Amino acid sequence: MDRRHHLATRPSTAALALAAVAALALGTANAQDKPVALKLSSWVPAQHALNPALQAWADDIKKQSNGTITSTLFPSEQLGKAFDHYxxxxxxxADFSYVNPGYQPGRFPIFAATSLPFMISNAKAGSAAVDAWYRQYAPKEMKDVHFCFAFVHDxxxxxxxxxxxxxxxxxxxxVRPATSTIGQMVTTLGGTNVQSSAPEARDMLERGVAQAITFPWGSLNLFGIDKVVKYHMDEPLYVTPFVWVMNKDKYESMSAAQKKVIDSHCTSEWAExxxxxxxxxxxAGRAKIAAEPGHDVYKLTPAQLQAWRAAVEPVEVQWADGVKKAGGDPKQALDSLKATLAKYKSAL
Incomplete structure (x- = not known):
């Protein structure tokens, strides 16, 4: 090879420098960002199935931010009581909190639509649907925090x-109701509400302070509630909706690149x-309860189920009144929710 050919094919110093800069920009976009350490608060026990999902979410944020955003998850009410997480x-x-808005009756009236009885059929597509629907209301109804996503339990x-x-x-x-909306159902049907967070519920039932509870199936075992209740109505009565929210100042303190990573993890896809x-x-918990000796898991007849649906209709009216008092449009909100649930194939 002659010298002229060698010079023609060899990259120039300027080209090499440009390539190096481009590689640096692509490969370590956030290397110059200040490290951010997040405190994530989850009030359910450490062994609860929610916590690994939140940890996987945080691990992906660490990866996508090139290690500049790290997180520590605090379960079991370590940073504060379940009622206080918002x-x-x-x-x-906490920088991020797992919140049950239903623990504070009347504070988030529009969001409460998602806990109306006999509304949502499943938690998978249902979580994406609830999140997609609530994004139009969250900036106003939860303006104190940076909304990340909403989801529901099965x-x-x-x-x-x-x-x-x-x-x-x-x-x-x-009855210990899961949410304020279910509490309205209880009073409508002539029962009395006994308030407690999920971690306190077994004790309430064991002492006879409550005689019934609305709860998802797997969590009965986790919280030991299966030891103090025997009868289980096997109907999808309700879901409890939750939100995963962030401290506003913490979000604003991040770089533009870091905010982009957070935004990409605050989506309906992540909610699902x-x-x-x-x-x-x-x-899986339902099958486990059904297999335990001494438990009666029973279905309702079509006529019995219809009686329940008719009996809980006033709860929707009460919910609508609460939204009106807060200056909202209940018909628009509920129609929008039902349309979104239908779109995501998660309506009952």
Whole structure:
């Protein structure tokens, strides 16, 4: 090879430098960003199926941010009580919080539509649907925090110390409801609500303070509630909707590239991933309960189920009144929710 050919084929110094800069920009886009350490708060026990899903979410953020965003997950109410998790995210006690908005009746009236009885059939597509629907309302209704995503657990049922078949059977019973909306159902049917967070529920039932509880199936075992209730109405009565929210100041303190990573993990797709991991656990729990000696897992007849649907209709009216008082449009919100659930094939 002559010298002229060698010079013609050899890359110039400028070209090599440009390529190096391009490689650096593509490969380590966030290398110059300040490290961010996030505190993630989950009030369910460490062994709960939700926690590995949240950890997988955090691990993917670490990977996509080239290690500049790291997270520590604190389960089991380590950073604060379950009831306080929204305010913990607002106040920066946690950077991300797992919140059950139903623990604070009346505070998030539009979101409560998702816990109306006999509304959602499954937690997988249902989580994506609830998230996609609520994004139009979250900036106003949850303006104190940076909304990440919403999701639901697999449909829960009524579990009790005495058999409940017809709506009238709830009259006079003390019930621990999953959400304020289910609490409205209980009072509409003549029962009395007994408030407690999920970690406190077994004790309430064991002491006779409550005689029934609405709860998803797998979590009955996890919280030890299967030891204190015997009867299980095998119908998809409700789901509990949750949100995963972030402290606003923490989000604003991040670089543009880091915010982009967070945004890409605050989507309906991630809502479905997190909801699906938990759903599989709850679905397996039903079979486990049915196989345990001393438990009565029973279906309702079509006529009995229709009686329940008719009996809970006033709950929707109460929900609508709450939305109106807050200045919202309940018809628009509910029509939008039902259309989104139908689109995602997750309506009952």
């Amino acid at each position: 305010d913990m995210a607002r106040d920066g006690i 449909p829960g049922a009524l579990h009790s110390t005495k058999k409940v078949v017809m709506p009238a059977d709830l009259k006079g019973m003390k 991933k997190v909801g699906s991991a938990w759903a599989d656990f709850e679905i």
